[in-house]
Structures are given as C-alpha cells and as structure tokens.
Amino acid sequence: xxxxxxxxxxxxxxxxxFTAVDGLNLNIGExxxxxxxxxxGAGKTxxxxxxxxxxxxxxxxxxxxxxxxxxxxVQVKRIVGxxxxxxxxxxxxxxxxxxxxxxxxNNLPRKEAEGKINSLLATVGLSKVADQNVAEFSQGMKxxxxxxxxxxxxxxxxxxxxxxxxxxxxGIGEILNVIVKMAKxxxxxxxxxxxxDQVQRICxxxxxxxxxxxxxxxxxxxxxxxxxxxxxxxxxxxxAQPAPALxxxxxxxxxxxxxxxxxxxxxxTCNRDLRPQISKTIVDSGSSLVGMKIEExxxxxxxxxxxxxx
Amino acid sequence: MYAVFRxxxxxxxxxxxxxxxxxxTFLAGIFAVYIAxxxxxxxxxxxxxxxxxxLFTTTGKSLPPFLFFISLFIPLIGIALGFDAINSERASGxxxxxLSQPIYRDSVINGKFLAGLxxxxxxxxxxxxxVAGLGLYIIGVPPSSEExxxxxxxxxxxxVYGAFWMALSIVFSVFFNxxxxxxxxxxGLWIFFFFFMPMISGAIANARVPIDxxxxxxxxxxxxxxxxxxxxxxxxxxxxxxxxxxLIPELGSLNPALMAISLTSAGRMLTPLPFSQSLLxxxxxxxxxxxxxxxxxxxxxxxxxxxxxRST
Numbered sequence: 001x002x003x004x005x006x007x008x009x010x011x012x013x014x015x016x017x018f019t020a021v022d023g024l025n026l027n028i029g030e031x032x033x034x035x036x037x038x039x040x041g042a043g044k045t046x047x048x049x050x051x052x053x054x055x056x057x058x059x060x061x062x063x064x065x066x067x068x069x070x071x072x073x074v075q076v077k078r079i080v081g082x083x084x085x086x087x088x089x090x091x092x093x094x095x096x097x098x099x100x101x102x103x104x105x106n107n108l109p110r111k112e113a114e115g116k117i118n119s120l121l122a123t124v125g126l127s128k129v130a131d132q133n134v135a136e137f138s139q140g141m142k143x144x145x146x147x148x149x150x151x152x153x154x155x156x157x158x159x160x161x162x163x164x165x166x167x168x169x170x171g172i173g174e175i176l177n178v179i180v181k182m183a184k185x186x187x188x189x190x191x192x193x194x195x196x197d198q199v200q201r202i203c204x205x206x207x208x209x210x211x212x213x214x215x216x217x218x219x220x221x222x223x224x225x226x227x228x229x230x231x232x233x234x235x236x237x238x239x240a241q242p243a244p245a246l247x248x249x250x251x252x253x254x255x256x257x258x259x260x261x262x263x264x265x266x267x268x269t270c271n272r273d274l275r276p277q278i279s280k281t282i283v284d285s286g287s288s289l290v291g292m293k294i295e296e297x298x299x300x301x302x303x304x305x306x307x308x309x310x
Numbered sequence: 311m312y313a314v315f316r317x318x319x320x321x322x323x324x325x326x327x328x329x330x331x332x333x334x335t336f337l338a339g340i341f342a343v344y345i346a347x348x349x350x351x352x353x354x355x356x357x358x359x360x361x362x363x364x365l366f367t368t369t370g371k372s373l374p375p376f377l378f379f380i381s382l383f384i385p386l387i388g389i390a391l392g393f394d395a396i397n398s399e400r401a402s403g404x405x406x407x408x409l410s411q412p413i414y415r416d417s418v419i420n421g422k423f424l425a426g427l428x429x430x431x432x433x434x435x436x437x438x439x440x441v442a443g444l445g446l447y448i449i450g451v452p453p454s455s456e457e458x459x460x461x462x463x464x465x466x467x468x469x470v471y472g473a474f475w476m477a478l479s480i481v482f483s484v485f486f487n488x489x490x491x492x493x494x495x496x497x498g499l500w501i502f503f504f505f506f507m508p509m510i511s512g513a514i515a516n517a518r519v520p521i522d523x524x525x526x527x528x529x530x531x532x533x534x535x536x537x538x539x540x541x542x543x544x545x546x547x548x549x550x551x552x553x554x555x556x557l558i559p560e561l562g563s564l565n566p567a568l569m570a571i572s573l574t575s576a577g578r579m580l581t582p583l584p585f586s587q588s589l590l591x592x593x594x595x596x597x598x599x600x601x602x603x604x605x606x607x608x609x610x611x612x613x614x615x616x617x618x619x620r621s622t
Contacts (some may be wrong), residue, residue: 052410074412082410088403092324105411151406197453200619 003186005030006051011060012044020046022212023060024236028190028205033183035203036192037303042209045193048159052082078106081150081158085165087142091135095126095145098134099152105152113152120148124178140171140227142165145179157188164198173194176202206299208306215306224297232257235268235275238291239282246285253277275304314421322391322429322513331390332433335383341439342376348447361462362445362453363557373572377442377557381550382504386470388475389496391426394489395419396614397481398517401489409619417561419614423480428474438465455587460556463589467556471549472600475500477606484613511540545602552595555588 006028013021028034038044053069053076062069069076089098091266096117102114121127124144124172134142143163150158160179164172180202180305183189193199199206200220207217216223225233239246242263250266252260255274261267268278272286275292322328375417396419409415442461446452453461478499480494515537521529541547583591 039589049619054406054409074414077410077412082406084403084406086403086412087405087407089405090321091402101313101317102411104317105413107412133605154409178372236427 003030004028005032006062006064008047008051008062009060011050011062012058013043013049013050014053014058019212021050022056022213024209024214026207026214026217028188030188031183031186032205033179033189033191034205035206036201036209037060037194037196037200037206037299038192038209039194039212043212044154044209045161046213047209048082048161048190048192049239051159052076060077070306079156081153083143083146083150083158083160083163084140085162087146087149089134089137089149090141091098094133094134095121095137096130099149102149102152110151115300116152117148120151122179123151123172124148125178133230140167142173143167143171143175144178147182151182155187157190158182159190159192161192162194163191164193164195171200191234196303200299203270208303210251220299220302221297224299224302232269232271233273235264235270235278236291236293236295237268237282237289238276239266240288240290241265242287243285246287247280250278253281253304311413311417311421311424315424316338319428320421320424327390327427331383331387332437335379335387335433335437336440337399338379338383338454339376339437340444342379343441343445344448346375361450362442362451362457363559381471381546383554384472385500385504385546386435387589388426388472389428389479389493389500390422390428391477392476393483393493393496395422395426396483397487397492398483400487405619410412415615416589418612419480419484419611423477423610426476426480429467430470430476432466434472435465459560459585460588463592464553464556465547467552467592467599470596470603471545474545474599474606477603479608481606481613483608484610487544491567492594503546506543507541507546511537514540516521518601523526542598545599548595548598548602552592552599555592555595559585559588572618583612593616 004027006026008024008026011021011024011026011219012019014095024043024047026047036047046055049067050057051064053073056070057066060073064076065079067075089095093101099117099120100113101199108116118127118130124147126144126148127139129141131236134145137145143166147160147163163179164175167175170284176198178190179189191199191203201221204218205217205225208215208223216226218226243249246263247259247266250256251267253270253274255270255272255277257269257271259266259268273294275294279289281293396405398410399418408418438461442453475496477494479492480493483489486492488493515533518536519529519533521533538547542551
C-alpha cells in the first residue's frame with residue numbers, strides 16, 4: 001500500500017435537520033479497490049459528492065491526494081474520475097465525439113487525444129460503434145462509454161457509483177473485468193454498490209455505510225469474522241480413519257477454543273488461523289486428512305448483520 | 311470555457327430548432343418589408359429625409375410593420391435559445407459528468423450564455439441586413455450615414471432585448487427541472503407582457519385618472535402619462551419605445567400623450583431629430599433593458615453556482 005489517496009476526518013453533511021453523512025472517517029490507500037456498501041439513502045452518493053467538491057461538507061475535513069476538494073476543486077477533478085449512476089451522454093453526438101469533448105475540457109492535445117480515444121474504445125469493447133450516435137446505445141454500452149470517459153484523463157482515483165445497475169450479467173462481467181484492469185495499473189477505485197456479490201468479487205476492502213454512519217470497514221474476511229464468526233476462525237476438517245483421541249489432541253493444540261462435530265467431520269473454532277498446526281496434528285495422529293476448509297464469510301451475511309445492528 | 315462555448319455553438323447551429331426559427335423570422339421580415347415597399351410611396355408625401363428607415367416602420371393597409379414582427383419574434387428566439395440550457399443537461403445525465411471535469415462551474419453557464427448570445431446576434435444581424443438589402447434593392451434609395459447609425463443602434467438594442475429574454479429563460483432552466491416547465495413559464499411571461507400589460511396599464515390609468523369625452527387636456531395628458539408609466543414595467547414597452555425613437559426621427563418625445571399626437575399624420579410634420587438627440591431620448595429605455603438582462607443573468611448565475619448537483 002502506497003500513499004493515502006483519500007482521507008476524511010469526521011466528515012459530516014446535514015440537510016435541514018436530516019443528517020446524510022455523520023462523522024465519517026475514511027482512509028483509502030493507493031491501488032486499492034474499495035467497496036462502499038450501503039442501502040439506498042445511506043449517504044454513499046453524498047460522500048462521493050463531497051470528495052469531488054460538488055457539495056460542501058457541513059463539518060469535518062476531507063483530502064483527496066493531498067488537495068482539499070472544496071478549496072481546489074479543479075485540481076481534484078484533474079486527477080479524479082467520476083462515473084455517476086445512470087450516466088448520460090449527448091445523444092446527438094457519437095461516442096467518439098463525446099469522448100473528444102471530454103478531452104477538450106481536460107486540455108488534452110488533439111493528436112494525443114485521438115490515440116487515447118481509439119485505444120480506450122477498444123478496451124471497453126465499443127470500437128465497432130464508435131461513430132454511432134449515443135442515443136442508440138443500450139444502458140450497458142453507455143456505462144462502458146462512461147468508463148472510457150473516466151480513463152481518458154488517466155485519473156489516479158476513480159469513483160464508480162453503481163456502475164452495473166441496469167445491466168445484463170454478461171455486461172456486468174465485462175465491466176468488472178475492466179475495473180480490475182484499472183486497479184492493476186495502480187489506479188485507486190472506489191466502487192459504490194449494493195450488489196454484494198459483485199463487491200465480493202473485486203474489492204480488497206469494504207466499508208459499510210448505514211444511515212450516514214460507517215458501521216464497519218476492513219478486508220472482507222476480517223469483517224466476516226467480526227460480524228458473523230464472533231471474531232473466531234472456523235475451520236472445517238474432513239478426516240478418514242480418525243484416531244480415537246483425535247478430538248482431544250486437536251483440543252489441546254494451542255489456540256483451539258472448541259471442537260464440535262462427528263468423528264470424521266469436525267468443526268474447529270480457534271482464535272487464529274491454525275490450519276498448518278491442525279493438519280500436522282491430524283497426520284501425526286495417524287488419521288488421514290481428506291479435506292480442510294477455512295470458513296469464508298458471505299458478504300451478504302456480514303451486511304445483514306451490520307444493517308440489522310444499526 | 312471556450313470548449314463549452316464551441317460545443318454549445320455547434321449544437322445550436324446543428325439543431326433543427328435554429329433552422330426553423332431562422333426561417334420564420336426571415337420570412338416574416340421579408341414579407342413585412344415587401345409590403346412596406348409597396349406602400350412607401352404613399353407615406354413619403356412630406357420631406358424626403360430618412361426614407362430608408364421608413365422601410366422598417368411603414369404599415370400596409372392592415373398589416374403591421376417590420377418593427378412589430380421583430381419585437382414579436384426576438385423574445386421567442388431568446389426563449390428558444392435558453393429554455394433548456396441547464397435542465398437538458400440535468401435530464402440527460404450529463405451535468406454530473408460535465409462538472410466532474412477540471413473546469414470551473416461557471417464556465418458551463420457562461421459558455422452557454424455566450425453561445426446563445428452569439429447565435430442571437432447572428433440571427434438578428436443577418437435578418438436585418440437581408441431585409442435592409444432587399445429593401446434597398448427594391449426602392450433604390452440608399453440610406454444616409456445617420457440612418458445607418460440609427461440602424462446599427464437598433465440592431466444592438468434588439469440583441470440586448472433578445473439577451474434579456476434568453477437570460478430569463480435560462481433562469482427558468484436553472485430552477486425548473488423539466489424543459490417543458492421552463493418553456494411554459496417563459497412563454498407565459500411573454501404572453502403577459504405582450505397582451506395583458508397594455509390592458510392592465512389602461513385599466514389602472516382608468517382607475518386613477520378617469521377621463522371621458524368632456525375631460526380637459528391636462529386630464530387626458532395625465533391619463534396617458536399614468537398609462538405610460540405603468541406600461542414601462544414591461545420590457546416590451548421599453549424596447550418598442552426606444553426603437554420607435556431610433557427609427558422614427560420625427561418622434562421628439564417619449565411622453566405618451568405627445569407620442570400619441572405626433573404619431574398621427576399631423577404630427578409627422580415635425581422636423582426630425584438629429585441622431586444624438588434621439589440617442590439621448592432613448593437612453594433611459596436602453597439602460598432599462600440592459601439592466602434587466604444583467605439582473606436575469608446574475609440570478610441564473612448565482613442559482614446555478616449554489617445548486618447541488620445530483621445525478622439521480
């Protein structure tokens with residue numbers, strides 16, 4: 001993890017008595033794919049607007065790559081790309097003309113811009129329709145054009161607000177692939193969604209926002225342990241020809257809290273990842289280790305847990 | 311800002327809206343001048359000065375002059391250029407994307423206003439120039455330098471008047487989410503100023519200074535004075551008064567009572583005013599229109615800058 005790209009301290013936004021975002025503390029580093037989860041109305045879009053400088057925070061500080069978006073909005077917008085939900089383009093212009101307009105607004109020289117536009121249209125798979133009017137595009141094509149629109153200015157940070165809403169499964173897969181490619185080039189991506197399976201597929205860290213509060217934040221497996229696993233690691237083990245004292249031996253392994261289950265299928269709870277020790281214990285005792293799995297937490301369970309809690 | 315300006319200008323020129331408006335205005339103008347050229351011989355019975363300007367102000371037997379058409383169409387052009395300036399961007403989902411580019415927020419509204427102003431200017435100048443050229447060809451009398459100067463100031467004031475209507479419709483486009491609402495609001499105001507304002511000013515004048523066939527001259531003068539004052543609330547009155555003074559050099563005063571007298575054929579005997587005097591006379595009206603346009607633009611600007619931009 002390199003330098004910090006987004007940092008907020010106690011960020012708050014209230015609208016006439018309604019608190020949209022309350023005391024948000026965020027810290028996102030370079031190259032991360034950060035998933036911003038939350039139900040509708042949780043404050044995700046408001047947070048993004050504040051990070052872009054499109055809305056003024058009521059209190060708290062926010063810094064994006066070292067710049068304050070309220071004071072230096074143009075600086076921030078040079079290095080940040082924003083793909084809003086249900087992005088729109090000028091329908092009577094072609095895809096290429098729309099991208100060209102964006103490059104003009106970013107003061108990119110003409111020749112360089114043309115080359116970039118062509119390569120990006122290829123990356124998002126829109127080369128064949130580059131010279132068709134955007135009014136004829138499907139929503140999926142518009143979303144892909146939106147991603148090309150962000151990438152044309154080579155930002156360091158990209159905000160994607162529900163980029164896959166309204167798109168068929170094949171289109172979703174394509175868009176997620178493009179996002180992963182972006183992250184590999186050391187671009188930081190903040191991905192807002194309430195599609196938990198998609199977030200689970202590509203995000204390295206997750207923040208759960210509910211009613212303006214950040215109720216949980218961290219890598220998915222850690223969150224899962226905290227939320228569902230009671231902060232314990234659960235390891236499932238299948239054993240063939242279990243030795244009689246196997247359960248006792250495993251219980252005696254340091255760090256193991258409990259062992260439940262029948263003789264050949266055990267569920268071991270421990271306070272850290274003890275898979276190497278447990279597999280050694282099983283093999284040493286003369287039993288055969290058939291399968292071993294550490295429980296992975298489904299983001300949906302985690303989400304439900306936190307959502308219910310708030 | 312120039313990128314926004316260029317794109318908006320290109321959009322305007324490529325739109326069907328522009329073509330239709332231009333054709334309409336153009337045809338109305340040519341028609342009016344043609345009628346004027348037919349009737350100009352009968353009008354020019356006393357004095358041969360400023361014949362060229364009479365092209366624009368002469369009426370046919372039952373048809374209104376070119377001036378009337380222009381004062382009718384310019385607000386419509388201004389409204390058509392501005393009514394969906396901001397709310398079309400919002401509706402098509404472009405506004406968030408546009409404002410996430412490294413441009414200052416005011417570049418958007420400034421670029422749109424300038425593009426609209428340029429198109430307005432091009433339309434007004436070209437229509438008046440074509441109509442003047444046609445008139446020149448038909449009647450064969452070239453304008454004097456004073457007439458040309460009056461025409462130029464007329465063009466400038468017409469553009470400012472159009473800019474006022476455009477700024478007004480941009481205000482509505484900033485505050486209303488749907489283009490249809492802002493269009494209706496703008497046209498509603500136009501109808502109000504065009505049709506209802508004269509009636510209202512007459513009614514108020516009747517209430518305050520009632521006259522009948524036996525009233526004294528001072529009372530009648532008072533009546534028209536009150537009516538004139540009230541009607542000056544309407545920008546249309548301001549425009550018509552200032553252009554009337556410019557294009558009818560014999561018009562020596564904007565006092566409504568005297569105007570009513572001088573516009574009849576007896577009044578036409580008065581000697582025409584020199585250009586500088588006409589300019590002085592029209593100055594308050596012109597300033598009024600400029601101020602109105604500036605205020606409308608300021609309201610639109612502030613409104614846009616302070617709004618929150620959400621894509622949904």
